[in-house]
Amino acid sequence: MTDLLTTRRTLLAAAGAAVATGMTGLIVPARAQGLAATPSMRGGSNNYRPGAPIVERIGSGGFWMTGTVRRAGDGAPLPGRRIQIWAHTTEGNERDPQSHGATLTDADGVFRLEMPQIVPAFGQPHGHLAYDDDEFATVFLRPVMASASDTSLSADFVLQPA
Amino acid sequence: MRLEASGxxxxxxxxxxxAAAVAVPVAAAAASPLLAWRDPVYILGGFAGIAAMALLLVQPLLAGELLPGLSARRGRLVHRWTGALLVVFVVAHVAALWVTSPPDVVDALLFASPTPFSVWGVVAMWAVFASALLAALRHRLRLRPRSWRRAHTVLAAVIVAGSVAHALLIEGTMETWSKAALCALVLAATVAVVMVRMRPRQFPSWSGRKGTGGIVRVFIVLRKKNPTASD
Structure with a gap:
C-alpha cells in the first residue's frame, strides 16, 4: 500500500521544491499556438447603437480613441474594418446618438477617431468600442482610463473568423 | 449652573x-465639475446616493442615543422615519441611474457589472430593504427583542460596510477627501454603537441614560466594564 502519511517535513520539502522549480522557470505553462482572440468585456455592449454612421470626428473632438484590429492566429492586420466608438463625454451621455460614431482601420489595421473628452460616468472614466460585422465574431470592449485627465485611450481587437 | 451650561x-x-459632517461633503459634491456634463436626472440620482450616505451617519447616532436633546423615545421614532427616508433615497438613486443608463443598472442588479463598486452597492441596497421589511414586520413576526436586535445589527453592518466600499471605489461627483471623512465617520459611529448594543446587559446604565454622551464616553464605559473585551 502507498504511504499516504504527509509529515510536516515532506510537505515543506515538496512545497520548497515546487517553489524552487517554479522560480527557475523549469515549469513552463503550455502556450497556445498563435494569437488568441480578444474576448468581449463585461458591460462592453451597454448603450451600443447598431449601424452608427462612419464619421470624420465625433462632435468637436479634443480626445483620441486609438487601437488596432488583427486576425486571431497569425495576427495579420485587418484593413477596412469598421469599429464603433461611444462614451459619456463633455458633449453628451452614452445613450445620445451624437455620442456615437464609427471609423475604418487603415492598411496597417490601425484606427484613430477624434471625439470629445471622456468624463467619468457610472463611477469610472471609460469608453466603449465595438466590432460588429459579418466576417468575424462580434467583440465589445470597455477600456477604463488610468486618469480622468487623460486625453487619449486605446483598445486592441484580435478577431476570430466567424 | 456650570454643569447645565456645559450640557x-x-x-x-x-x-x-x-451638520458640518453632512453639509461639507454635500457642498463639495455640489461644486463638482462633472455636474456640467450630466442630465438633471443623473445629478438627482447621484445626490440621492450622497444623501443616503449622510443618513447612514445619523442612524447609528440615533440608535445609540448619542444625539443630545432627543429623548430615547423620540430618538427611536426619528430613527424609524430616517430609515424609511433611507429606503426612499436608495430607490430614487437606483431609479434615476436606471433612467440615465438602463443596461448599466441591469448589469449591476444582476451582479454582472464590470465595476466592483456596483456589487457593494447592490448588496447594501438589499440589506436596506431587508432591514426596513424586518422593522415593519417586527411585531407581526413576534421576534424576540434579542433576535430582532441581532438581525437588525447584522443588516446594519452589511449596509454600512457595503455603502462605504461602494462610495470609496466610485469616481464620481463626491470630492475624495470629504467622501473619505464621511465614510470614516459612518464606520466609527456604527462600530461604536454596535459594540455597545451587542452587549446590552453588561451596560445597564446605557439603556436608561440620557443622550448626553459622546462616542469617547462609550469607549470609556467599554473599557471600565469589560477590560478583557471578550465573552
Missing amino acids: KVRTILTWSAL
Whole structure:
C-alpha cells in the first residue's frame, strides 16, 4: 500500500521544491499556438447603437480613441474594418446618438477617431468600442482610463473568423 | 449652573459637528465639475446616493442615543422615519441611474457589472430593504427583542460596510477627501454603537441614560466594564 502519511517535513520539502522549480522557470505553462482572440468585456455592449454612421470626428473632438484590429492566429492586420466608438463625454451621455460614431482601420489595421473628452460616468472614466460585422465574431470592449485627465485611450481587437 | 451650561455647549457642539459632517461633503459634491456634463436626472440620482450616505451617519447616532436633546423615545421614532427616508433615497438613486443608463443598472442588479463598486452597492441596497421589511414586520413576526436586535445589527453592518466600499471605489461627483471623512465617520459611529448594543446587559446604565454622551464616553464605559473585551 502507498504511504499516504504527509509529515510536516515532506510537505515543506515538496512545497520548497515546487517553489524552487517554479522560480527557475523549469515549469513552463503550455502556450497556445498563435494569437488568441480578444474576448468581449463585461458591460462592453451597454448603450451600443447598431449601424452608427462612419464619421470624420465625433462632435468637436479634443480626445483620441486609438487601437488596432488583427486576425486571431497569425495576427495579420485587418484593413477596412469598421469599429464603433461611444462614451459619456463633455458633449453628451452614452445613450445620445451624437455620442456615437464609427471609423475604418487603415492598411496597417490601425484606427484613430477624434471625439470629445471622456468624463467619468457610472463611477469610472471609460469608453466603449465595438466590432460588429459579418466576417468575424462580434467583440465589445470597455477600456477604463488610468486618469480622468487623460486625453487619449486605446483598445486592441484580435478577431476570430466567424 | 456650570454643569447645565456645559450640557448646552455639548448639545450645540454635537449638532454643529453633525451638520458640518453632512453639509461639507454635500457642498463639495455640489461644486463638482462633472455636474456640467450630466442630465438633471443623473445629478438627482447621484445626490440621492450622497444623501443616503449622510443618513447612514445619523442612524447609528440615533440608535445609540448619542444625539443630545432627543429623548430615547423620540430618538427611536426619528430613527424609524430616517430609515424609511433611507429606503426612499436608495430607490430614487437606483431609479434615476436606471433612467440615465438602463443596461448599466441591469448589469449591476444582476451582479454582472464590470465595476466592483456596483456589487457593494447592490448588496447594501438589499440589506436596506431587508432591514426596513424586518422593522415593519417586527411585531407581526413576534421576534424576540434579542433576535430582532441581532438581525437588525447584522443588516446594519452589511449596509454600512457595503455603502462605504461602494462610495470609496466610485469616481464620481463626491470630492475624495470629504467622501473619505464621511465614510470614516459612518464606520466609527456604527462600530461604536454596535459594540455597545451587542452587549446590552453588561451596560445597564446605557439603556436608561440620557443622550448626553459622546462616542469617547462609550469607549470609556467599554473599557471600565469589560477590560478583557471578550465573552
